[in-house]
Amino acid sequence: MLSFSAGLALSCLLGLGPAGQATPPRFSVAVMPLSAASTDRADLSPTQVREVSRAIAASLEHERIRVTELEVGDAASRCEDALCRSRTLSARGVTHALSVEITGGDRMYEVDVTLRDVATGSEVATSGDTCSVCGWSDLRELVAAEAEPMRTWLVQTATLPASLDVEVSPSNARIRVDGELVGRGTLRAKLPPGPHEVVIEAPGHRPHAETINLMPGHARDLDVDLSAAKRPWLRPLSIGAIVAGVTATSAGAALVAIHGREHRSRCSGPPEVDADGDCRYVHRTLAPGLVSLLGGLGLSATGVTLLVIGRGEAELGVAASHREVMISGRF
Numbered sequence: 001m002l003s004f005s006a007g008l009a010l011s012c013l014l015g016l017g018p019a020g021q022a023t024p025p026r027f028s029v030a031v032m033p034l035s036a037a038s039t040d041r042a043d044l045s046p047t048q049v050r051e052v053s054r055a056i057a058a059s060l061e062h063e064r065i066r067v068t069e070l071e072v073g074d075a076a077s078r079c080e081d082a083l084c085r086s087r088t089l090s091a092r093g094v095t096h097a098l099s100v101e102i103t104g105g106d107r108m109y110e111v112d113v114t115l116r117d118v119a120t121g122s123e124v125a126t127s128g129d130t131c132s133v134c135g136w137s138d139l140r141e142l143v144a145a146e147a148e149p150m151r152t153w154l155v156q157t158a159t160l161p162a163s164l165d166v167e168v169s170p171s172n173a174r175i176r177v178d179g180e181l182v183g184r185g186t187l188r189a190k191l192p193p194g195p196h197e198v199v200i201e202a203p204g205h206r207p208h209a210e211t212i213n214l215m216p217g218h219a220r221d222l223d224v225d226l227s228a229a230k231r232p233w234l235r236p237l238s239i240g241a242i243v244a245g246v247t248a249t250s251a252g253a254a255l256v257a258i259h260g261r262e263h264r265s266r267c268s269g270p271p272e273v274d275a276d277g278d279c280r281y282v283h284r285t286l287a288p289g290l291v292s293l294l295g296g297l298g299l300s301a302t303g304v305t306l307l308v309i310g311r312g313e314a315e316l317g318v319a320a321s322h323r324e325v326m327i328s329g330r331f
Contacts, residue, residue: 026158026193026216028066029115029150030094031056033077038102042109042139046072055144056098060151064158068094082121089118095215096124098150100143107134113146115153119215125153161190162214166198166222173202173226200224238303245300252293255285 171185
């Protein structure tokens with residue numbers, strides 16, 4: 001009786017919003033059907049099983065709680081493991097699952113009620129009692145009475161704030177919650193339960209936006225590693241620098257290669273050719289060739305750097321000699 005009174009008082013205090021209007025439900029509870037083993041022990045008919053679910057649902061009624069009675073054979077009850085059950089119920093917006101287990105026999109039963117967090121699968125509240133020389137109506141009333149502490153726990157939890165812990169890379173990233181700037185890089189905050197829009201931004205990085213639903217009394221961790229933003233203008237600039245660099249490198253290599261060679265077109269005979277047959281006119285292109293070669297390599301390296309900045313996965317290699325220029329890369 002004490003737990004019922006506490007739950008009723010909390011219902012009166014928490015059932016109304018600021019303007020006297022009903023507060024939207026904070027929790028959605030699925031009442032799981034009795035297991036086949038429990039039904040056999042209590043020798044319950046399908047009609048009586050449904051009446052047990054209705055009695056539990058009536059005990060959970062509150063403005064902050066939405067109750068769903070699952071039928072025998074529901075997809076969630078057919079799950080063979082907790083992960084399947086969690087995914088099935090979460091897809092329906094269910095936050096908690098309440099199950100009842102009946103043990104014993106010969107009209108002496110023990111009733112155990114368990115409330116689980118659907119997201120984590122963990123037990124958050126339990127209740128239980130025994131019933132001696134227990135008839136059908138006694139058993140139904142016992143199950144309903146043991147469900148009342150679950151309502152009290154949920155209503156009390158609904159008043160607790162939620163926690164949001166955010167870790168962001170890079171550390172200078174701006175964190176906004178519901179449009180308000182609340183921190184940079186790291187955030188430890190208490191927030192009202194419910195949905196919140198989290199936006200994280202940093203210069204030179206792609207923004208991250210996510211809507212999170214915070215549960216009362218629960219802590220939510222959010223780790224975000226912002227990826228570098230692509231710079232469309234870098235690609236044509238980097239490719240242009242690479243092409244110009246390769247052209248200058250090739251020209252420089254060619255000038256270095258012909259340095260010291262004779263101008264055949266200008267050496268047709270004396271006095272341009274000496275007694276040994278050597279032409280007095282030769283190519284003197286070492287200096288401009290080296291300048292063009294080194295400048296081309298530098299320009300190519302600059303283009304590669306810009307390309308890597310624009311696309312981290314890009315790779316390019318340039319190798320040059322006096323005979324050839326080799327380029328290899330992945331874009």
